[in-house]
Amino acid sequence: MTDDPMMNALPGSTKQKAGNQLDEQIHLTAVDEFLAWGKENSLFYLLFATACCGIELMQAGGPRYDLDRLGMIPRATPRQSDLMIIAGTITHKMAERVRLIYQQMTEPRWVVSMGSCANSGGPFSKWSYSVLNGIDKYIPVDIYIPGCPPRPEALIDGVYALRERVRRYRTLGVRETVPHIVASADAAFGCHFGKGGSKQPEEPKA
Amino acid sequence: MTIEATTPSGERMILNMGPHHPATHGVLRIVVESDGEVVANCTPDHGYLHRSIEKIGECVEWQMFVPYTDRIDYVCAMNANLAYCVGVEQLLRSDPGTAVQVPFRAECIRVLVAELNRISSHMIAVGAMAMDVGAVTPFLHSIAQREMVNDIFEKLCGQRLTYNYITVGGVAYDLTPGAPDEIASFLNTFEKEMVRFNKLITTNTIFRDRCASVAVVTSDEAIAWGLVGPNLRGSGVDWDLRRDEPYGIYGQLAVRVPFGERFAGRHGAVGDCYDRYIVRLLEVQESVRLCREVLKLLPPPAPKATDQTGGFQADVKKQLARPPKGEMYSRTEAPRGEMGYFIVSDGTKVPYRVRCRTGSFSAAGIFHHVMKGIFLADVVAVIGSFDVVVPEIDR
Numbered sequence: 001m002t003d004d005p006m007m008n009a010l011p012g013s014t015k016q017k018a019g020n021q022l023d024e025q026i027h028l029t030a031v032d033e034f035l036a037w038g039k040e041n042s043l044f045y046l047l048f049a050t051a052c053c054g055i056e057l058m059q060a061g062g063p064r065y066d067l068d069r070l071g072m073i074p075r076a077t078p079r080q081s082d083l084m085i086i087a088g089t090i091t092h093k094m095a096e097r098v099r100l101i102y103q104q105m106t107e108p109r110w111v112v113s114m115g116s117c118a119n120s121g122g123p124f125s126k127w128s129y130s131v132l133n134g135i136d137k138y139i140p141v142d143i144y145i146p147g148c149p150p151r152p153e154a155l156i157d158g159v160y161a162l163r164e165r166v167r168r169y170r171t172l173g174v175r176e177t178v179p180h181i182v183a184s185a186d187a188a189f190g191c192h193f194g195k196g197g198s199k200q201p202e203e204p205k206a
Numbered sequence: 207m208t209i210e211a212t213t214p215s216g217e218r219m220i221l222n223m224g225p226h227h228p229a230t231h232g233v234l235r236i237v238v239e240s241d242g243e244v245v246a247n248c249t250p251d252h253g254y255l256h257r258s259i260e261k262i263g264e265c266v267e268w269q270m271f272v273p274y275t276d277r278i279d280y281v282c283a284m285n286a287n288l289a290y291c292v293g294v295e296q297l298l299r300s301d302p303g304t305a306v307q308v309p310f311r312a313e314c315i316r317v318l319v320a321e322l323n324r325i326s327s328h329m330i331a332v333g334a335m336a337m338d339v340g341a342v343t344p345f346l347h348s349i350a351q352r353e354m355v356n357d358i359f360e361k362l363c364g365q366r367l368t369y370n371y372i373t374v375g376g377v378a379y380d381l382t383p384g385a386p387d388e389i390a391s392f393l394n395t396f397e398k399e400m401v402r403f404n405k406l407i408t409t410n411t412i413f414r415d416r417c418a419s420v421a422v423v424t425s426d427e428a429i430a431w432g433l434v435g436p437n438l439r440g441s442g443v444d445w446d447l448r449r450d451e452p453y454g455i456y457g458q459l460a461v462r463v464p465f466g467e468r469f470a471g472r473h474g475a476v477g478d479c480y481d482r483y484i485v486r487l488l489e490v491q492e493s494v495r496l497c498r499e500v501l502k503l504l505p506p507p508a509p510k511a512t513d514q515t516g517g518f519q520a521d522v523k524k525q526l527a528r529p530p531k532g533e534m535y536s537r538t539e540a541p542r543g544e545m546g547y548f549i550v551s552d553g554t555k556v557p558y559r560v561r562c563r564t565g566s567f568s569a570a571g572i573f574h575h576v577m578k579g580i581f582l583a584d585v586v587a588v589i590g591s592f593d594v595v596v597p598e599i600d601r
Contacts, residue, residue: 048226050233050255051597052280055330055367059356062349078226094225094233094254101226123273127265128258149367 032170039082039108040166043159046081047074048101051088053115053149060152070159078104083162085155086141089117089124090132102139108169112158113141116148123148218246223585225254231334231589232596236573240582248577248585250570256600263560268294268526269374271560276368278562279598282327284319284359285540287372290560292453293536293547294374294529298522301530309517312376313455314504318389319362319371321493321500325396326355327541328436328486328493335483335590336407339416344407351399354392361385374526376519380511386501393494400490408487417480418470421576421588424477431572435543435565436489437592439465440482447539459499464488479584479591486593489541527555542566542593566598 045067049057061067061074075081078101090098102111113135116122121133135141142165145158219242224235233254239247259274266274275290276283298304308316333348356366361382363371371378407413423433428441438445442465447453449461466481468474474481508516531553537546543565550559569592577585 051257052277052367054232055280059349059353062353063346064350064353089255089257091254091256093256097225097254123277124257124262127262129261130256130258151366 032172035171036167036169039169040163041071043070043072043083043110043162043166044075044081045072045083045085046078046101046105047076048078048084049087050090050094051117053087053117056149056152056155057085057087057114060155065152065156067156067159070156070163072159078102079106081105082108083110083112085112085114086118086135087114087149089122090135090138091130092132093130095132095135095138098135099138108171110143110162110166111135111139111141112143112145112155112162114145114155114158115150116146119144119146217241221582224251231594234570234589234594234596234599236585236589238577238582238585243582245577245580245582245585248574250573252570252596252599254600255597257597259601260560260562263557265556267555268529268557271557272373273368273370275562276370277597278601279540279542279545279564279566279595280367281330281595282323282541283367283369284323284371285327285538286545287369288316288320288454289536289538289540289545289562290547291372291374292538293534293549294526296536297532297534297549297551298374298525298529300532300534304525304528304530306375306520306522306525307514308376308454308520309513310455310515311380311505311507311513312518312520314500315377315381315518316372316454317456317459317500318497318504319359319369319377321497322355322358322389324493324541325490326352328490329355331486331541331590331593332407332483335479335587335593336413338586338590339413341407341410341413344403347399347403347406351396354396358385358389358392361388373519375522376511376517378519380507380518381504386504389497390501393497397491397494400487404487408484414470414480415473417483417587417591418474418478420479420584421580421591422475422478423572423576427572427575428477431575432568433543433572434568435539435541436485437482437543437565437569439463440485440591441477442466442481447537447544451537453536453538455500455503458503459496461496462492464492479587482591482593528553529555533559537563540565542595542598543568562601564598564601566592566594566596569594570599 084102084105113119117124118135121131124131125133143158143162145154147154218239221238221240223238225233235251235254237249237251238245259278262274263271272287272290275286279286295306298306329348329352333345336344359369360366363369363379423441425442428438428443444463444465446461446463448456449463464485466476466485468476469484470478470480505515511517511519512521529551531551533550535546535548537544545565546563548561549557552558576588
């Protein structure tokens, strides 16, 4: 048994205090839950940025917001990464390449669409002839983060929403289909739309 | 130093760099032809981020185009705003009936934010270049400084990256009451941080030798290929629009212009990667000095926004509804060099044509010339030293 709170939070753990007895050092848990716990805490993301949101992604990985503390380490190649953060505008010319990169990632793989451009075309959706209106027309997207560009706090909030999703991913068991999640614009406003997937936003009381 | 790329069989290897490559600062694709070690030919392929911003300029009203200028160069969005607004004001000034007088306080705020953004932009440039040649830590230090500038801008206009702050006729909001003191204290801490940064990477022998004599652009070549900004000054050409063709209140400020002087010592040459890197750092020092100078000039705020000295915005609603007919080219000095707008007006509230000329575009033009005969490993150092931002090339 260890003092590491992460280990104590392991699903199905006995949550006993550290001791020297053999039965106190043994955790009982399901394989799937253990694998999900590992995946959730080591989401390596692909170093991929196309436009403005890329600077915010860099600053989220920088010293103040520090994505590393969530176990998120940038990887240069898609073959080593679990998560692709689409940071920036995707044009028609680029979209095919994005799909190629996505196909190179090993499963299980997740996609976060960061910013209005990747979500829906953003400020370019109405007049531009070359911008793709939403990357979800090419690859499946798990989390959408609104903003132009989203603040690093919003990105981290989106990552937490994704971690919920990763936690419920089953490698061996039956996989449930989870509705796509829209991360809240800012955690400070307390508007977690559908965070947790199964929990729907509450109806406003009349 | 130029080496011929040859193999015994005369074969050549084609290597695709990009559009997804961590070192290419966005979605730049370069097709490199080499013998495995020495680059024989290189062809940049652009257009992966062509967002048709210039076409959008023909669809939206004059003032509505300002947010799109943010997206042309998001690393220094304030300077991009400024370039467009200076251009439109120059167009309005071509007819005495629509001439607009920007309040003096607004001019001061413009220079202040433009120079602060130049600092944060060059911090990305030097940090990313150090990261491209293999040193990650300096990038973290420079990003930390950029965060400080972002905090100042966030209090000013509520945005961290795309500001939409400078408008035609002034700026969108006045400075917050405590802002001048905050900026002054930031400049003090920033100077101390820069000393640490220079100790860490600039004077590092490995980094200096890595960049010395790589991709040398002589001053004649730089002028012939139309390089602008720090890339031109890195080649030893003494030219800066802020001093030589001043706009705004830059004419009242004494702008000192640094240029390349073989900073790498006896192994270097004027116009190598290290010179371009050092020129950016010296420009940052100059920006710090200019900010302090402007803070002294800044007049107190006036109760009315349209006040001629203390106000922050001139009323341009009528003028922009019926601007004079004609065409105008105006240019400003952005961190990546000359940013110019060619604006054609047909007298309506929507521009007839907006054409933008940017520094990265000229820099991308010289790539295939400087990359002939350099080592494959130096390609990323060259891209980093020219500091290209891809949406500026593609727009």
